[in-house]
Amino acid sequence: MVHLNMQIVGSISAVSSSLHVGKAGPMVHTSACIAALMGQGGSKKYLLTWKWLRFFKNDRDRRDLVTCGSAAGIAAAFRAPVGGVLFALEEMASWWRSALLWRAFFTTAIVAIVLRALIDVCWRGQCGLFGTGGLIMYDVTSVDVAYHLRDVPSVIILGVIGGILGSVYNFILHKVLRIYNLINEKGTAYKILLACSISIFTSCLLFGLPWLAPCLPCPLDATEPCPTIGRSGNYKKFQCPPGQYNDLASLFFNTNDDAIKTYSARTPTLSASYGRFVGMLVSSGSNLNHGLYAVLGSASLLGGSMRMTVSLCVIILELTNNLLLLPLIMLVLLVSKTVADAFNGNIYDIIMKLKGFPYLEAHAEPYMRQLMVGDVVTGPLQVFHGIEKVGTIVHVLRTTGHNGFPVIAEPPLSESPVLFGLILRAHLITLLKTKAFLHAPEPIDVDAFKYFSANDFAKKGLVKMTKFKI
């Protein structure tokens, strides 16, 4: 399950990087990795281990830690603490407990407070580019959000197109990832070759495309130096003559904060540009601000691809700080998710299925109803009795690769054969290692909890335990 959750995090990071959400992916991944490390009781290899971490060394706490870690990642990347909690709730956790909600909220509250404190410390620019953006990345409070009933049809059209484009994006991603999988299977050399060629290709695009963009004259009312070379700013000189700047280069070679802040105002980018485009098309029938169409466009495309509703809504709200947009954002997300759901699954499910992770769906597939336990276990079945010789157990563990063994009490110990349950290989190994043997083959009514604690049977990190070694 932890492995699984880590992989969801992996897919999220893949998605967010591919959707140009920028630093969110790596940040979510990093936070979740730190959480998983704590859930393993630290790392002995890198001498990062503390004694108190052993309290988290069980499946449930490890899962909770990874969930909270990803919430912290989203909270830090988007500076959207409530969005982080909701993201963890909507995408990460299969089963939600009220304790988990409280823990995730605690985590992101700490993130918000630390972030705000650091922004406070760094406000004079002592920390490089950090802290200049403030808590709200892309503030549209000043934009006058006046919309009326007649704007609704164009917003619905935006949602439908966004849903279709989002599902098309998922479809293409599926195909591309399958090609990647085929290449990766051929060996390490091919893997490295693939990574290198993608990186070279992207670099060529990033550096080559701006050469095709025309140079624009610097605006007279620019509040920052224009054009600039070798420093952050919204007016990159690139190949342009003095007094002019390159539009596309400014977008590509900018910090994420600045790019987000300017993207809807001036420069076109992936999903927002689509919204702006639709906005221009339908602008005859509606008098909504084009910038608002850009925000709604990104919402619809993200909704069509990720299929999140509440969390996406809150993240966009926390990015833009304008609650008056809420009804329109909700409408566009509803429409785009509904439309996209008619075509294919959400992007995380697609990636997890492609990677072959053992993901347990909320609903069983219809064919599974016909399955018996015998259809899915590896035979021949090895059964242990209520009282068993140590030698037999060791022999069975050595000769089979089974992970669990049914325990059955037979006459004369009981009147009729009774299935006690299943004992796991890992638990047997723990019992053997602690030499919890009895000399006489007698059934005893001993309370096992006196000699063992749940901690003794907790998984020790992610070390593989499939082979039995004494």
Place this chain on the structure above:
Amino acid sequence: MVHLNMQIVGSISAVSSSLHVGKAGPMVHTSACIAALMGQGGSKKYLLTWKWLRFFKNDRDRRDLVTCGSAAGIAAAFRAPVGGVLFALEEMASWWRSALLWRAFFTTAIVAIVLRALIDVCWRGQCGLFGTGGLIMYDVTSVDVAYHLRDVPSVIILGVIGGILGSVYNFILHKVLRIYNLINEKGTAYKILLACSISIFTSCLLFGLPWLAPCLPCPLDATEPCPTIGRSGNYKKFQCPPGQYNDLASLFFNTNDDAIKTYSARTPTLSASYGRFVGMLVSSGSNLNHGLYAVLGSASLLGGSMRMTVSLCVIILELTNNLLLLPLIMLVLLVSKTVADAFNGNIYDIIMKLKGFPYLEAHAEPYMRQLMVGDVVTGPLQVFHGIEKVGTIVHVLRTTGHNGFPVIAEPPLSESPVLFGLILRAHLITLLKTKAFLHAPEPIDVDAFKYFSANDFAKKGLVKMTKFKI
């Protein structure tokens, strides 16, 4: 479970009215009642029944409907759609499914869009007082939210005091409700007497207290008529001479929207006034706006009493439309919930326990681990066999009040006694009513799903079925 959920809704409405949240309580209650009515398949008594409603006539859909209904109520009352979803998630639903999240989001999105459309239609004041408030009830966007690290200690103190006061509030409420329960048990006359005396007492306070308040001169820069009689407005004349207004009367006899909008700016009210008071006390060490202290004060008191985190946070954000407040609100909620949890449970749990509703806690009480099934069922046990005579079943149903009967197959039908499961009285009655009898006492391998659908066994509304009637 539906009954239970309705009761949670009831407690919420009790809480919100007692906490002066005003119209939220009745609105949540109304929405949940409508949802419950739909879940029962409409009401035959009031001729409100449609055929398609029978699709919701099962426990799960009914529960989901009530949850979505309460979300819609919060969304409409506070004009906080996302807050509504989170409220339903945090307080209403014991088990959360992703489908439920999506349904609740859908419900509140419709609420938000309809609300926005109605505000759009009513903006010229054609609909009485509705629509004048806009989507954001208490806008503090214009307030300059400048806070620094040195403000944190005073906010933490505010949270601690809020937590203590919140738990004291819960404690007093518990005592008062117990007295009410004792009075109500004495009969209907006492119930009516209690309701009348409370209503007279409240009316006396509402009408009497403003007489004690001094008259204030109308501000020269007032944007509305001052003083007013017999119409809505923030400057009520009451007993004052012309040119003056009564402060307290303006608060009491105002619409909720206007009261919320002005409460932090001018007039003191329940929880916000406490925040303002603390703000004034600690203002020497901090330069936070007193209005912000008022908001934080209400957050801390609500957090200390209701113990909600994420939903309260979002509802306050949606009321105030200022995301810059987020870190401080999160901090104050964290502190107040933690402090209050040390003293007693949240207000909903207290009310439910007092009313004696069968609420299933997430964790079992320690003593329950020792309980056997035999300790909680009514004896003597009535067992049915795999094949049973209709006459026997009817006799047992008539003579006992049991709600469920174990079904056991015994030799010669099976090798050893096997417990098939439990059959409910309601299901037996359904089978008897449809005359699903066999003439020969033979075990048949018939697929029961061919003759019955899950709908046949669904509960029919909230009609009591404890007594067997043919």
